[in-house]
Amino acid sequence: MAAYRGMGPRRVAVETPAVAPQPVVAPEVAEHKAHDEKLAAPEVPERPIEIARETPTPPASEVVPPTNAVADNAAAAALGKRLFFDKHLSTDATIACASCHDPAHGFSDPKPFSVGVRGQLGGRHAMPITAVGFQAFTLWDGRADSVWAQPIKAIENPKEMDLTRLELARVVATNYRAEYEALFGAMPPLDQTPVRGKPGMVEWDGLPETIRNDVDEVAANVGKALEAYERTVTCSDTRFDQWVRGEVTLTTQEMNGAQSFVAHRCARCHDGPAFSDGKFHNIGVPSTDVGRSGGIPQLLADSFNGAGLFSDDLAAGQVKPAAAATETGTEGAFKTPRLRGAGQRTFFGHASHQETLRGFIADIYRGGRGGRDVTVGTLDPQMQGVAVPNDELDDLVAFLHTLDCPGNVTATAAP
Numbered sequence: 001m002a003a004y005r006g007m008g009p010r011r012v013a014v015e016t017p018a019v020a021p022q023p024v025v026a027p028e029v030a031e032h033k034a035h036d037e038k039l040a041a042p043e044v045p046e047r048p049i050e051i052a053r054e055t056p057t058p059p060a061s062e063v064v065p066p067t068n069a070v071a072d073n074a075a076a077a078a079l080g081k082r083l084f085f086d087k088h089l090s091t092d093a094t095i096a097c098a099s100c101h102d103p104a105h106g107f108s109d110p111k112p113f114s115v116g117v118r119g120q121l122g123g124r125h126a127m128p129i130t131a132v133g134f135q136a137f138t139l140w141d142g143r144a145d146s147v148w149a150q151p152i153k154a155i156e157n158p159k160e161m162d163l164t165r166l167e168l169a170r171v172v173a174t175n176y177r178a179e180y181e182a183l184f185g186a187m188p189p190l191d192q193t194p195v196r197g198k199p200g201m202v203e204w205d206g207l208p209e210t211i212r213n214d215v216d217e218v219a220a221n222v223g224k225a226l227e228a229y230e231r232t233v234t235c236s237d238t239r240f241d242q243w244v245r246g247e248v249t250l251t252t253q254e255m256n257g258a259q260s261f262v263a264h265r266c267a268r269c270h271d272g273p274a275f276s277d278g279k280f281h282n283i284g285v286p287s288t289d290v291g292r293s294g295g296i297p298q299l300l301a302d303s304f305n306g307a308g309l310f311s312d313d314l315a316a317g318q319v320k321p322a323a324a325a326t327e328t329g330t331e332g333a334f335k336t337p338r339l340r341g342a343g344q345r346t347f348f349g350h351a352s353h354q355e356t357l358r359g360f361i362a363d364i365y366r367g368g369r370g371g372r373d374v375t376v377g378t379l380d381p382q383m384q385g386v387a388v389p390n391d392e393l394d395d396l397v398a399f400l401h402t403l404d405c406p407g408n409v410t411a412t413a414a415p
């Protein structure tokens with residue numbers, strides 16, 4: 001049973017606490033610390049940033065995920081790291097998770113659309129895994145309600161890795177048996193099973209339920225180990241964090257950008273420790289992708305969701321699917337990206353329609369954009385009043401670069 005940490009209201013700076021992920025501090029201590037940080041923060045007399053406000057407690061599921069008992073287990077993270085860089089998770093051993101989530105590019109893909117097995121192109125930008133541990137749902141449309149439920153979708157996607165869960169179980173049995181069994185217990189016997197098999201294939205659907213459940217459990221556990229690793233990719237000691245702790249000063253331009261960020265209501269959606277509310281909004285990115293409204297039915301039908309057989313806390317795991325079922329305004333809505341490390345990436349938005357940070361902000365958040373209709377669904381009401389004048393664009397970009405991740409590449413190079 002996972003423990004919950006960091007509960008209770010917190011005081012945060014610039015609407016976003018500069019916290020190391022999952023801080024293990026009592027709420028009262030956090031409050032005092034933030035108060036001290038506030039006092040230590042450099043004074044900017046002319047355009048003072050709104051320094052602090054109360055934020056509601058994040059749901060515990062966003063802190064330590066209750067459905068993954070090994071989320072913070074070091075041995076699981078070590079196994080997950082090896083899996084993340086292993087090309088044998090793809091059908092022709094050409095593609096690893098890291099092929100599309102490249103540590104050298106902030107764990108995202110420098111290409112607008114990723115290339116999977118046999119040179120196939122995907123249809124959405126590969127977002128980073130950085131700071132994904134803060135998010136309640138994964139993928140642009142949130143069709144996974146945890147970090148661990150996501151990997152099997154990439155592994156079995158015919159355009160991405162095109163392995164099946166039966167082949168995945170064999171890879172684990174052959175190459176990772178000892179580490180796996182130490183964490184999760186005995187691997188199921190696979191000698192009576194066909195080579196390839198996943199739901200929808202006759203070879204799989206004809207297998208006895210007990211065998212299917214055993215193999216599904218291996219896929220879930222692979223996901224849980226991957227999540228334990230992904231939770232260590234955090235980007236939590238940026239210049240912004242150092243500034244909040246009073247260790248460095250920001251330039252006038254960066255401070256102006258921070259002011260713009262608040263004034264133009266960016267923090268309505270890009271708030272919290274990862275600069276994302278983890279919610280879904282239609283902000284009018286040009287594409288015909290329906291996003292969240294397509295993701296919810298998939299989430300509810302997903303045997304790897306928090307309410308399913310492989311969840312380590314069924315009661316807590318039911319909360320997110322239940323909440324998702326009642327969401328409104330979901331057509332054309334996509335998950336708010338985390339902005340930590342955004343300045344080190346290329347291509348922005350789910351459709352990669354802009355190559356630069358400046359270009360994306362200028363196109364989507366420009367003042368008086370009035371003209372362009374949203375392609376699907378309706379514009380999120382929270383976009384009301386979001387209007388960045390051209391002469392503030394450089395300041396905003398400078399501010400976002402204070403969130404550049406330090407030491408990304410060396411700290412997380414392939415094992």
Ligand code: HEC
Pocket residue numbers: 084089095096097098099100101114115116117122123124125126127128129132135137138139140141147150151152154155159160161226230
């Ligand atoms: C062929 C490229 C490709 C491969 C291989 C790949 N991914 Fe992804 N990844 C993507 C794309 C594209 C998205 C966004 C897809 C979507 O939202 O529909 C994504 C999204 C994600 C997300 C969601 C992040 C968030 O903020 O919600 C995570 C986590 C992730 N991938 C982890 C992995 C892991 C772990 C593996 C290996 C098992 C993997 N990926 C393999 C391309 C890839």
Ligand code: HEC
Pocket residue numbers: 261264265266267268269270280281282283284285333334335336337338342345347348349350351357360361365380382383386387388396
């Ligand atoms: C109503 C909520 C909302 C507001 C307000 C908002 N954003 Fe966003 N932002 C989003 C969503 C959702 C996306 C992804 C949209 C998509 O791809 O369809 C996004 C995407 C982005 C991206 C691209 C990141 C990436 O990795 O692809 C940047 C940069 C960004 N926003 C910055 C800002 C700035 C700067 C402001 C203020 C001027 C702002 N946002 C205001 C919700 C919001």
